[in-house]
Amino acid sequence: MAFKSKIEWTESSWNPVTGCTKESLGCQNCYAERLAKRLKNMGLKKYENGFKVTIHPKSLNEPLNWKKPQIIFVVSMGDLFHKDVPDDFIEKVFEVMNNAYWHTFQVLTKRSERLLEISKKVKWTDNIWAGVTVEHEKYLYRLDHLKKIPAKIKFVSMEPLLSDMPYIDFDGIDWVVVGGESGPGARPIEPNWVRNIRNMCLEQDIHFFFKQWGGFNKKKNGRILDGRTWDDMPKINTKIERLPV
Structure with a gap:
C-alpha cells in the first residue's frame, strides 16, 4: 500500500532516504525535520536517527509493490x-523508478549541482520528473542546472x-509550484509575489500551481488566489499499455 501524502500536488510519498542538513534560506523552518523528530519520539524505527541522513535499502522496492498507478x-x-547519499544508492533508486513504469515519480532537490552531476549516470525514463526548489531570487541559478537535465517533465517548487x-525565462520548464511557508515561525508571503510568478507562467504558457498561503494556520488561510484555485499541472500518462500483476 502506498504512503498517502497530504501535499496537494502529489498523491503518495516514498522515502528510501530520510534526513537532511540545511542548504539554503527555505530550510530554516523545515517541516520534515520537525516531523522526523516527532516520529523518532514515537519510536518509529525508520526514524531512530532523527533527521540525520540515513539510507533505507529495505524501502527501495516499495513502489514495485504498489500496483495502482x-x-x-x-x-x-x-x-x-x-x-x-552514495552515488550507487541514488542509481538504485533510479533503477526502481525505471522499472516501476506505471507510476509517475517527482524528484525534487535544492542541490541542483549534484542533480546535474548524477543525471549523467542514470536513465531518465518518461515517468520521472525532475524538479528544483527556488525559494528566493538568489537561487535562480538552480534553474540553469535543471534545464540541462534530460527529463521529459521539469518543474520548479517556489x-x-x-x-x-525578477522576470524569469521558463523556457524548458514545464511546471511551477508556488506556496507560502506554514507552521511555527512561518515567514510571510506577499500576494503580489505570487501574482508576478503566475503572470509570467500565463504569459509563457507554463503550468502554474498555487499550493497555499501558509502561515501558522494554513487551513484557515487557504489557497485561493484572485477568487479561484490554481491547480494546473502536466498531464500524467494514463494510457499504460500493461499494468503489473
Missing part, C-alpha cells in the same frame, strides 16, 4: 542528492516563497 514524491523527508522574483 500513483504520482509519487520521492524523498519527501530529506534530499536524495545530499552529499551523504515554496516557501521568500522573495519577489
Whole structure:
C-alpha cells in the first residue's frame, strides 16, 4: 500500500532516504525535520536517527509493490542528492523508478549541482520528473542546472516563497509550484509575489500551481488566489499499455 501524502500536488510519498542538513534560506523552518523528530519520539524505527541522513535499502522496492498507478514524491523527508547519499544508492533508486513504469515519480532537490552531476549516470525514463526548489531570487541559478537535465517533465517548487522574483525565462520548464511557508515561525508571503510568478507562467504558457498561503494556520488561510484555485499541472500518462500483476 502506498504512503498517502497530504501535499496537494502529489498523491503518495516514498522515502528510501530520510534526513537532511540545511542548504539554503527555505530550510530554516523545515517541516520534515520537525516531523522526523516527532516520529523518532514515537519510536518509529525508520526514524531512530532523527533527521540525520540515513539510507533505507529495505524501502527501495516499495513502489514495485504498489500496483495502482500513483504520482509519487520521492524523498519527501530529506534530499536524495545530499552529499551523504552514495552515488550507487541514488542509481538504485533510479533503477526502481525505471522499472516501476506505471507510476509517475517527482524528484525534487535544492542541490541542483549534484542533480546535474548524477543525471549523467542514470536513465531518465518518461515517468520521472525532475524538479528544483527556488525559494528566493538568489537561487535562480538552480534553474540553469535543471534545464540541462534530460527529463521529459521539469518543474520548479517556489515554496516557501521568500522573495519577489525578477522576470524569469521558463523556457524548458514545464511546471511551477508556488506556496507560502506554514507552521511555527512561518515567514510571510506577499500576494503580489505570487501574482508576478503566475503572470509570467500565463504569459509563457507554463503550468502554474498555487499550493497555499501558509502561515501558522494554513487551513484557515487557504489557497485561493484572485477568487479561484490554481491547480494546473502536466498531464500524467494514463494510457499504460500493461499494468503489473
